[in-house]
Amino acid sequence: xxIANLTPSQLRQAANLKxxxxxxxxxxxxxxxxxxxxxxxxxxxxxxxxxxxxxRIAAAQKLRxxxxxAAKAKPAxxxxxxxxxxxxxxxxxxxxxxxxxxxxxRWAAKKAGKxx
Numbered sequence: 001x002x003i004a005n006l007t008p009s010q011l012r013q014a015a016n017l018k019x020x021x022x023x024x025x026x027x028x029x030x031x032x033x034x035x036x037x038x039x040x041x042x043x044x045x046x047x048x049x050x051x052x053x054x055x056r057i058a059a060a061q062k063l064r065x066x067x068x069x070a071a072k073a074k075p076a077x078x079x080x081x082x083x084x085x086x087x088x089x090x091x092x093x094x095x096x097x098x099x100x101x102x103x104x105x106r107w108a109a110k111k112a113g114k115x116x
Contacts, residue, residue, distance in 0.1 A: 006014070049057075 003011075
């Protein structure tokens with residue numbers, strides 16, 4: 001409630017209540033022997049959750065994660081696609097020697113062409 005929205009009579013009533021509270025605090029201080037008035041604050045409500053409530057929430061979260069993990073574990077297709085093994089090509093020693101000789105001949109011709 002905003003204090004600016006109170007009527008004058010409500011403000012007077014609030015001031016009277018405040019005066020009564022101060023007077024009662026002084027009486028309480030006199031009884032307890034305290035030099036300053038004891039201010040009694042209302043007990044603050046602690047927020048929180050019961051253990052049972054926490055357990056229910058934890059169980060529900062575990063169930064949600066189990067569903068997510070189960071969905072990921074399923075294969076996308078019923079039959080997994082297997083790629084055939086790639087055929088490995090090999091070259092004989094004679095073929096390597098023939099290619100090497102041809103490359104040397106090309107380089108020799110190119111070098112001879114530059115010198116000429």
